[in-house]
Amino acid sequence: xxxxxxxxxxxxxxxxxxxxxxxxxxxxxxxxxxxxxxxxxxxxxxxxxxxxxxxxxxxxxxxxxxxxxxxxxxxxxxxxxxxxxxxxxxxxxxxxxxxxxxxxxxxxxxxxxxxxxxxxxxxxxxxxxxxxxxxxxxxxxxxxxxxxxxxxxxxxxxxxxxxxxxxxxxxxxxxxxxxxxxxxxxxxxxxxxxxxxxxxxxxxxxxxxxxxxxxxxxxxxxxxxxxxxxxxxxxxxxxxxxxxxxxxxxxxxxxxxxxxxxxxxxxxxxxxxxxxxxxxxxxxxxxxxxxxxxxxxxxxxxxxxxxxxxxxxxxxxxxxxxxxxxxxxxxxxxxxxxxxxxxxxxxxxxxxxxxxxxxxxxxxxxxxxxxxxxxxxxxxxxxxxxxxxxxxxxxxxxxxxxxxxxxxxxxxxxxxxxxx
Amino acid sequence: xxxxxxxxxxxxxxxxxxxxxxxxxxxxxxxxxxxxxxxxxxxxxxxxxxxxxxxxxxxxxxxxxxxxxxxxxxxxxxxxxxxxxxxxxxxxxxxxxxxxxxxxxxxxxxxxxxxxxxxxxxxxxxxxxxxxxxxxxxxxxxxxxxxxxxxxxxxxxxxxxxxxxxxxxxxxxxxxxxxxxxxxxxxxxxxxxxxxxxxxxxxxxxxxxxxxxxxxxxxxxxxxxxxxxxxxxxxxxxxxxxxxxxxxxxxxxxxxxxxxxxxxxxxxxxxxxxxxxxxxxxxxxxxxxxxxxxxxxxxxxxxxxxxxxxxxxxxxxxxxxxxxxxxxxxxxxxxxxxxxxxxxxxxxxxxxxxxxxxxxxxxxxxxxxxxxxxxxxxxxxxxxxxxxxxxxxxxxxxxxxxxxxxxxxxxx
Numbered sequence: 165x166x167x168x169x170x171x172x173x174x175x176x177x178x179x180x181x182x183x184x185x186x187x188x189x190x191x192x193x194x195x196x197x198x199x200x201x202x203x204x205x206x207x208x209x210x211x212x213x214x215x216x217x218x219x220x221x222x223x224x225x226x227x228x229x230x231x232x233x234x235x236x237x238x239x240x241x242x243x244x245x246x247x248x249x250x251x252x253x254x255x256x257x258x259x260x261x262x263x264x265x266x267x268x269x270x271x272x273x274x275x276x277x278x279x280x281x282x283x284x285x286x287x288x289x290x291x292x293x294x295x296x297x298x299x300x301x302x303x304x305x306x307x308x309x310x311x312x313x314x315x316x317x318x319x320x321x322x323x324x325x326x327x328x329x330x331x332x333x334x335x336x337x338x339x340x341x342x343x344x345x346x347x348x349x350x351x352x353x354x355x356x357x358x359x360x361x362x363x364x365x366x367x368x369x370x371x372x373x374x375x376x377x378x379x380x381x382x383x384x385x386x387x388x389x390x391x392x393x394x395x396x397x398x399x400x401x402x403x404x405x406x407x408x409x410x411x412x413x414x415x416x417x418x419x420x421x422x423x424x425x426x427x428x429x430x431x432x433x434x435x436x437x438x439x440x441x442x443x444x445x446x447x448x449x450x451x452x453x454x455x456x457x458x459x460x461x462x463x464x465x466x467x468x469x470x471x472x473x474x475x476x477x478x479x480x481x482x483x484x485x486x487x488x489x490x491x492x493x494x495x496x497x498x499x500x501x502x503x504x505x506x507x508x509x510x511x512x513x514x515x516x517x518x519x520x521x522x523x524x525x526x527x528x529x530x531x532x533x534x535x536x537x538x539x540x541x542x543x544x545x546x547x548x549x550x551x552x553x554x555x556x557x558x559x560x561x562x563x564x565x566x567x568x569x570x571x572x573x574x575x576x577x578x579x580x581x582x583x584x
Numbered sequence: 585x586x587x588x589x590x591x592x593x594x595x596x597x598x599x600x601x602x603x604x605x606x607x608x609x610x611x612x613x614x615x616x617x618x619x620x621x622x623x624x625x626x627x628x629x630x631x632x633x634x635x636x637x638x639x640x641x642x643x644x645x646x647x648x649x650x651x652x653x654x655x656x657x658x659x660x661x662x663x664x665x666x667x668x669x670x671x672x673x674x675x676x677x678x679x680x681x682x683x684x685x686x687x688x689x690x691x692x693x694x695x696x697x698x699x700x701x702x703x704x705x706x707x708x709x710x711x712x713x714x715x716x717x718x719x720x721x722x723x724x725x726x727x728x729x730x731x732x733x734x735x736x737x738x739x740x741x742x743x744x745x746x747x748x749x750x751x752x753x754x755x756x757x758x759x760x761x762x763x764x765x766x767x768x769x770x771x772x773x774x775x776x777x778x779x780x781x782x783x784x785x786x787x788x789x790x791x792x793x794x795x796x797x798x799x800x801x802x803x804x805x806x807x808x809x810x811x812x813x814x815x816x817x818x819x820x821x822x823x824x825x826x827x828x829x830x831x832x833x834x835x836x837x838x839x840x841x842x843x844x845x846x847x848x849x850x851x852x853x854x855x856x857x858x859x860x861x862x863x864x865x866x867x868x869x870x871x872x873x874x875x876x877x878x879x880x881x882x883x884x885x886x887x888x889x890x891x892x893x894x895x896x897x898x899x900x901x902x903x904x905x906x907x908x909x910x911x912x913x914x915x916x917x918x919x920x921x922x923x924x925x926x927x928x929x930x931x932x933x934x935x936x937x938x939x940x941x942x943x944x945x946x947x948x949x950x951x952x953x954x955x956x957x958x959x960x961x962x963x964x965x966x967x968x969x970x971x972x973x974x975x976x977x978x979x980x981x982x983x984x985x986x987x988x989x990x991x992x993x994x995x996x
Contacts, residue, residue: 166793168644168688172680174655180608203606204938234855243865246855251924253931272931302893303864303871309823310891313719412821414712447653459705462713482713514654521656524608525673529938584717 177520179554182527184547185537188376191384196365197537200372202530205273207369211287215358216263218472219394223336224346229354230260231300233267236291240282248282262334263472265359273370280382287363288386292355294348305343315410315417315584316482322406323419323581327476329400334471361389368534396473399423403579413584416488420495420580421478424572427470427543433556434568435468440515441507441565442466442498443479445522447514449498450479460487470543477573488582502569506562516557523553586943586959589780590951593787595796596768600947600956601783602775604940610676610776613944614686615952618764619666621736621804621882629743632663633707633752634760638670640699642689655681663741666881667952671941676777680786687790690770693761697754707749711742719822723992730816731830731885731988735807766797771951775944807832807883813984817991824871825892827901828990830885831981833877837953842966843977848875848886849925851912856924858908859888869896869904881953886981898991909982917971929966
């Protein structure tokens with residue numbers, strides 16, 4: 165007779181074998197890494213520029229410079245450029261971020277040779293035309309109007325402003341007024357200062373030395389201008405509580421948190437475990453309390469978020485408006501609990517097992533492997549960082565959880581934003 | 585080529601196995617043959633509410649999530665108008681835990697009233713977060729009942745109205761479970777670092793003893809052919825006017841479905857498409873516009889949606905879209921254009937096979953309509969489509985009296 169009350173035997177994941185990125189250099193010195201993995205004949209090419217928000221002179225400059233790459237080159241207008249990608253079933257995406265502008269192309273391996281010359285022209289000779297810019301500005305102006313109606317969008321922006329300081333480049337939010345002030349000259353200057361010939365390549369998928377050679381042949385003769393790193397911008401953090409009331413809102417968007425340690429800190433993985441317990445996974449204490457016991461929300465999460473220069477810890481949720489104060493009260497209560505009561509061994513083991521399994525599932529495609537590499541690479545870490553994760557998962561004790569929660573989560577220093 | 589093997593247990597449970605030794609994971613996908621189309625019109629949103637209840641403990645196991653997380657697994661589920669799909673991944677050596685958990689909740693739920701009360705609230709907050717407290721969030725709540733007049737696709741999966749969620753009873757839960765949640769109404773796919781023999785043994789051990797339920801016969805009112813163009817104008821507190829237009833198309837897993845897909849791609853997929861090039865770039869009338877199809881198992885919809893730029897009305901947008909459609913209907917599709925959308929489709933299919941879970945889900949959906957191997961045939965079917973096929977089908981779909989148009993206007 166089958167005993168359904170007893171779980172089957174199980175095994176802990178104590179390590180994960182990663183396919184590591186292989187470094188290469190183009191003849192001109194442009195650095196790159198590639199990961200050859202996966203059963204499907206696909207490639208993801210990423211060109212990463214140190215040209216994100218952090219470097220911009222005015223809000224929006226980095227965003228529009230990135231987006232303008234798709235708007236035509238010296239030889240091809242925007243229509244021809246985009247048709248070429250579409251004709252080959254390739255997906256082109258430019259993501260202007262806080263630290264980097266990333267140009268990503270997903271395509272079938274067989275189309276690399278046809279795509280690369282066009283990519284080259286897009287990266288080296290973008291048109292940066294006035295008419296195209298005005299069209300993009302008009303479109304962005306409208307999209308932003310819609311975004312500004314979303315409570316979670318407004319809450320996240322306000323929260324970053326508090327965490328990093330009004331004047332910090334990371335808080336340089338694009339607002340409706342700043343879109344109007346962007347001129348074509350700003351775009352050209354940002355491009356020539358930060359994007360002309362200084363980037364790195366991350367390639368993943370079914371890609372081997374032959375393809376790398378071809379990339380080198382196509383791009384390796386262009387000039388490589390190394391751009392001096394930008395100075396670090398110190399943050400000016402002072403805790404604040406902000407309420408943006410919206411009469412007709414059914415839900416309130418909440419952010420609570422504070423600055424935190426970076427990935428290379430010795431306590432990093434321990435703090436990651438603490439974060440996981442609190443709100444990092446579906447079975448977390450916050451999810452159990454606020455969603456599964458009280459039904460106040462569809463979801464509540466906590467996270468460690470890392471930019472190049474600064475890191476933050478925060479909790480985010482959308483809750484029924486009537487419960488917003490009580491939700492913040494419960495968030496503080498859960499944190500106090502972590503700091504005062506030792507976690508049971510069983511709960512701790514669930515969390516560490518879950519994190520080990522989740523890591524294994526996060527490296528399950530060539531693109532995911534590349535993402536894991538990028539995390540290391542752009543934090544100045546190497547693969548032993550992930551070895552450290554598994555060491556921490558094996559050895560962390562309830563006392564350490566308590567200590568780390570006391571050391572890095574300080575409700576006195578928390579800021580909160582409520583919108584809606 | 586996605587390799588798989590399959591077998592069926594005596595109680596009717598179909599099982600498919602896709603071995604992929606390159607991963608350290610196992611993926612388990614259970615598709616239940618029930619979606620919001622199977623709901624009563626007075627109890628809409630129930631299939632999705634029920635999905636939440638499936639995580640509230642089963643006959644012998646208090647919590648579904650905790651034991652899975654304890655062995656390093658993660659899971660989720662979704663409900664569509666057609667199906668309810670549960671999926672998980674976990675380290676392959678712990679595969680049996682998935683069988684233990686999934687079989688117990690197929691055997692019987694806990695039917696705990698407290699779980700119903702809490703999940704009712706959670707789903708109401710989900711309803712608000714996704715559909716009511718978002719600009720344009722209620723478009724489909726309003727558009728579906730106009731585009732569909734008979735078929736149950738006329739309500740959204742979240743439900744017609746919050747009151748339907750509020751009124752759900754435990755008896756409804758029990759009845760729904762009995763009717764839909766049994767072996768013959770489910771398809772189990774096990775994929776990843778697993779072996780066929782191992783899956784046979786585990787399936788027999790954990791699912792074999794579950795009693796076969798009564799076969800579910802789906803007998804839904806089919807949507808009559810539309811013979812008049814419909815229009816609905818709504819206004820809401822949004823910053824911009826938006827335009828939506830839908831046309832009835834053939835059901836998924838048919839050749840003409842793929843033809844309809846290519847037609848929508850020619851019209852509105854990507855920046856080189858007709859709609860985007862003309863209306864965003866050349867005429868600068870829209871800030872965004874695209875078209876796509878819903879992948880429904882019963883006849884679905886081709887959707888054109890866009891946001892108008894300040895200074896243009898929905899009416900102007902509507903006329904401009906119609907001009908482009910009329911031009912498309914009277915001009916031959918060029919080989920280049922056709923090749924473009926075929927290449928886009930090929931690319932999407934290949935990229936879609938990268939994640940292990942996607943492969944498992946696609947096998948399950950194919951098996952549901954009786955052809956798991958469809959995943960391996962789809963690309964050929966698409967590549968064989970000819971310009972004549974497109975030219976023959978396009979006027980049937982894109983005729984005005986097959987359309988429902990929505991003007992979603994900002995309050996003045």
